[in-house]
Amino acid sequence: MTLIHLFPGQGSHRPGIGRDLFPKFPHLVRQADAVLGRSVEDLCLHSSAAELTDTRNTQTAMYVVGALSYLDRVRETGEIPDVVAGHSLGEYVALFAAGTFDFLTGLEIVAQRAELMARAPEGGMAAVLGVEPDRIRDLLARHAPEVDVANLNAPGQTVVSGPRADIGRLAEVFGDEARAVVPLNVGGAFHSRHMAAAAEEFGAFLTQYRLATPRLEVVSNVTAEPYGTQDPATLLTRQIAAPVRWSDSVAALLERPEPEFHEVGPGQVLTGLVAQVRAGHRAPAPSA
Structure with a gap:
């Protein structure tokens, strides 16, 4: 069996996310508040749908809730996944799970990503x-x-x-x-050529960080393949303006031995997409 954790992106945000998680991880919530300069719990639980849909708020909220969801699931089950993947912003949660950066560093990076993407031309x-x-x-x-x-x-x-x-x-x-x-209820032309300037500035920003090689297998949105020894900063920079190859990623994961998918974080968007990809996927022939 191959245990696969999937982490959703911006499309899964909604007021009330993380309600059950914040009391379980007070020290990480305090770290998040310090980075954001406001209460992440208040942002997730008490902001309006319009405020939470602001890219600056959506990305940081989804990263925090996704990371806490992962930690909570591991604590409850005792199981570490074999493979992790995230949709767009969710890839940052996957990289946190894989030890590429710690919780605080990941939030700093996501906050800058969100700021740059929000500043891009309206789309x-x-x-x-x-x-x-x-x-x-x-x-x-x-x-x-x-x-x-x-x-x-x-x-x-x-x-x-x-x-x-x-x-x-x-x-x-x-x-x-x-x-x-x-x-879609988004504020920009994400994952398109119109994000090229944001991607370039983001790449320059990432040079101040030393990102570790993932300790778990992480599937890249850009390549639909595991990171391996590829530089995380390079792939994350490309991801901003490149298409998210989710269908290809899931199709490749379906080739793994007995793949078992678990969506970790708010909603069930990715679970539905996996079902659609699986429905059109030809299972590998059994070995002799």
Whole structure:
């Protein structure tokens, strides 16, 4: 059996996350408060949905709650996963679990990432349902060339990213070919070329940190492969402007011996995506 922990990203945030966790880890909550300059518990439990959706708040809140969720699960079960993976921001929780950085360092890095991404030119994202990625790229190239494929989430579910005006007319671009085009409640064109300047500045910021080689196997959003000995700072810098290859990552994990997935953190978004990828995945043939 291969135990796999998955950590969600921004799409799983909602007011009330972490309610049961904060009393269990008071020392880490105090560390988070010191970094953020405000109460992370108050942010998660008492802010409005609009305030929590601000990228600066969403990313830091989801990192804190994800990290505490991981620690709580390990403490309760006594089980360390064989492999970890996170969706976009969730990859930072995976790297915390793997010992690439400690809780406090990870939060400092996430806070800077969030700040830089929030400062990027205004943009938006939308989920396109029922259209294959190659066809999406073809239609975007012809009718919305400033929009990029951002998240390859599952067969038939691809997120695109670009200027808000272009995102607003995607229903017209895809027409009857898409089962639905669903705008996402985000403040930027994440994982697209429009994040290039933020990625460059983030890479320069990371040079002040010494990031350790992961002690657990961590699957990269950028490559859909384990980090191995690749430099974490390089992959994290690329991740800001590169597509999240989630479907490819899950498909590769399904090839592991008896993969057992557990979503650790708020919501069940990734559990649903795993089910979609699994439904279209051909299981490996048994060995002789």
